[in-house]
Amino acid sequence: MLRRSFVSISALISLILLESSFTPTLAKPVRDPDETVGCEILIVGGGLAGVATAYESLMAGRTVCMTEITDWIGGQVSAQGTSALDEADKQRSLSYYPNGYQELRSNIQRYYGRANPGDCWVSDTCFIPADGYRLLAMKLEKAAKAGRGTLKWFPSTVIKELEMSEDGKIIEGAIAIQHKSATNAPLNSEPLSKTIEDTYRYEDSPRLIKKIIRFEALNERESEGADWYVVEATETGEIVALADVPYRLGLDPRSYLNPSSPTESGDPYCTQGFTYTFAMEQTATPQPQQMPSFYRQYEPYYGYDSDRDKALFEYVFTYRRIWSPQKGKPMRIDGLWIDRPNPGDISMQNWIWGNDYRPGTAKDNLIYTREQLKATGQLAAGGWMGGLRTDALRKAEELSLGFYYWLVAGRTDSQLxxxxxxxxxxxxxxxxxxxxxxxxxxxxxxxxxREARRIIGRPSVGYEEGFSINEIDISAKDYWGSEYRNNLPASMYRNLWKAITHLESLTHPTRSPYQFTKRTRSTVYPDALGVAHYAIDFHPCMTFSPPEAPGNREREGVRQAHGRSYPAQIPLRAMIPQKIDNLLVAGKSIAASNIAAAAYRVHSFEWSVGAAAGTTAAFALEKGIYPYQLVDELPGIEPQLQELRRRLQGNGNPTEFPTTPLPSQDWQESKR
Known part of the structure; x- marks a missing residue:
């Protein structure tokens, strides 16, 4: 099934950029566009949220433009290599997913002839990333035919500038740069850190040839509403930053809404770790293994697990094994039965004490804050360079290659x-x-x-400072216990229980306030357009810089919020930014706190929020309204909002779990 060509580890090492840099070189002013493209819906980012947005938009018969910095759609399941579907146990057992996501899971099973071709143990579905891309590309092609929509796909393309209306409320155009190789070496010959700054420069280079594209509305409306919609579906919230709408990054300040936050003032530099995944194959005989020149720098970081019973290579290899042509002999590791790896088995590596790169200071953070963007000139006209620290990408690449060498040749262990x-x-x-x-x-x-810039939604009743999904909206933590009672300021603790009592009373109106001793479900939203369910799962930043320094440790307190969450909803208000009326946010940049976002980040969530964005954009174009008009009278009755929710449900996209408005014991006891 797979054709493979290989290069040596020494050749890989030579591809890594060894120079450090903080301030990117800014691009020259734009030349005239080489092409102007009309769209009804422009999707920026081709990850799972972007693909789901495109899928529903095409099924609605719309003309869709979609850009992606890589040449693969699919994000987590393809270009990011995390092709092991992270899913909550109960949701998986009921197959309670959006229709498009369920079709993807079924297509994987049909393609391989089995649901779990990797026989991994972290998921029921582990597969080859390249196949994830192929399956999704076919899926969008079929959606365009079925819905009579038009897909204009722009791989290897980034958005450089936004053209705004005079009042700043409408995106009227978007200037993009599409690149192709200027040499005989194809794209993807070099790691991202070597090419990313070049992709955001207008001028051609010895490495890349550029094409400048202007995206605009396909048609001008004579009636009310926007001519077109732009959907933010990038992995880091690029359009959120470029449009300069209000957003948050990193840890939120501790409050009664997010009582598990470890900081009183917040910390925009402490975001979740990010990971360059890779695939490794077991062979029948030993292979030559060459130590990378930078290996010793990262060696102090690598480790199996603090639990000695799980400190086995087989445990890590089968964790996200993505291809297993034949079953191995069963073996038991700490109560878990796995099939022992055989030659020919392929494992994708995504391990917290391996290739997770976890910077947490202003010296090494990956996603630039607004202040850092201003300091590096990226918020000036023509200055946008992607908003990421290139040196953090380079070091993460080195960490990942070093982790491979540690797995096959290392003897140290930072945990044991x-x-x-x-x-x-x-x-x-x-x-x-x-x-x-x-x-x-x-x-x-x-x-x-794992974490992006997160918008602050528009003020509304009960959310005077801007809408957001918060920790207490989804967490199953015991806030009644001494952990919170003794450690939170008295006034904060009182406000915490006042808020919990209010939220619980909405679904238990006959109970006395004194009967509430815990949250029994997630918050119910009248504008819910999708569903999400996963544990509040953290890969915390490290305390000191650099993160791989010997003896470094995770930021204290970040994991306090880690744990079970209730099945939750995706409200439309979390997708509508402030200031701009024809911009919708999908993916990890919705309005959520750092803690809530730790649960709203996995595969099925991305599809659900993308389906909501695509359906909402198509609905708004049809009705001649703006999305904010669907929620501006809440908590009053919004007839068109209810029509939108019925449309989503009719297309197989659930907006609530089967147990809404009250949870069942089965859901409460779900492991994730």
Whole structure:
């Protein structure tokens, strides 16, 4: 099924950018566009949220433009290499997903002839990233035919500038740069850190040839409403930053809404770790393994697990095994039965004490804050360069290649000390353009991003400072216990219980306030357009810079919020930014606190919020209204909002879980 070509580890190392840089070189002023393209819906970002947006928009018969910085759609399941579907146990057991996402899962099973071709144990569905891309590309092609929509797909394309109306409320145009190789070396020959700044420059370079594209509305409306809609579906919230709408980044200040936050003032530099995944294959014989020149710098970070019973190579290899042509002999690890790996098995690596890069200071953070963007000139006209620290990307690439070497040849362990880890040389790193990751170097085309810039929604009743989904809206934590009673300021603790009592009374109106001792469900939203369910799951930033420094540790307190969450909803208000009326936000940039976002970040959520964005944009174009007009009278009755929700449900996109408005014990006891 797979054709593979390989390059040596020494060749991979030579591709990594060794120079550090903070301030990106700004692009020259724009030349005249080479092409003008009309759209009804412009989707910026081709990850799962972007694909789901496109899918529903095409099924609604719309003309859709979609840009993506890589040449693969699919994000987590393809270009980011995390092709092991993160799903809550109960939701998975009921197959309670949006129709498009459920079709993807079914298509994977039909393609391989089995649901879990990798026989991994973290998920019921682990597969090859390159196949994820192929399956999604076919899916959008079929959607365009079925819905009589038009898809204009722009791979290897980034948005450089936005053209705003005079009053700043409407995006009237978007200037993009599409690139292709200027040499015989194809794209994906070099890691992202070597090419990303070039992709955001207007001028051609020895590496890349550029095409300047202007996106605009396909038609001008004579009636009310926007001529077109722009959907933010990037992995880091690029359009949120470029449009300069209000947003948050990193840790939120501790409050009665987010009582588990470890900081009183917030910290925009402490975001969740990001990961360059890679695929490795078990071989029948030992393979030559070359130590990267930078290995010793990162060696102090690598480790299996603090639980010695799980400190086995087989445990890590099968965790996200994405291809297993034949079953191995069963083995038991700490109560878990797995099939022992065989030659030919392929594992995708995404391990917290391995290739998770977790910077947490102003010296090394990946996603620039607004202040850093201003300081580097990226908010000036023509200055946008993607909003990421290139040096953090480079070091994450090195960390990942070093982790491969540690797995096959290392003996140290940051969690358990020397002597536990043993070499496993019967493996090779899969690289080459026909490899699972589709890159010459073997790393994913783009890192797996767990946290993005998060918008602050518009003020509304009960949300005077702007709408947001918060910790207490979804968490199953015991706030009645001493952990919170003794450690929160008295006034904050009183306000916490006042808020919980109010939220619980909405679904238990006959109970006395004194009967509420815990949250029994997530918050019910009248404007819910989708569903999400996953644990509040953290990969915390490290305390000091650099994150790989010997003896470094996770930021204290971040994991306090880690744990179970209730099945939750995706409200439309979380998708509508302030200031701009024809911009919708999908993906990880919805209005949510840092803690809530830790649950609203996995595969099925991205599809659900994308389906909501695509349906809402198409509905708004049809009705001649703006999305904010669907919620501006809440908590009053909004007839058109109810019509939109019925349309989503009729298309197989649930807006609530089966137990709404009251939860069942089954959902409460779900592991995730």
């Amino acid at each position: 000390g020397y002597g536990v880890k043993q070499p496993h040389p019967n493996h090779r790193l899969l690289s080459g353009l026909n490899s699972p990751m589709g890159t010459a170097h073997g790393l994913s085309k783009y890192p797996y991003i």
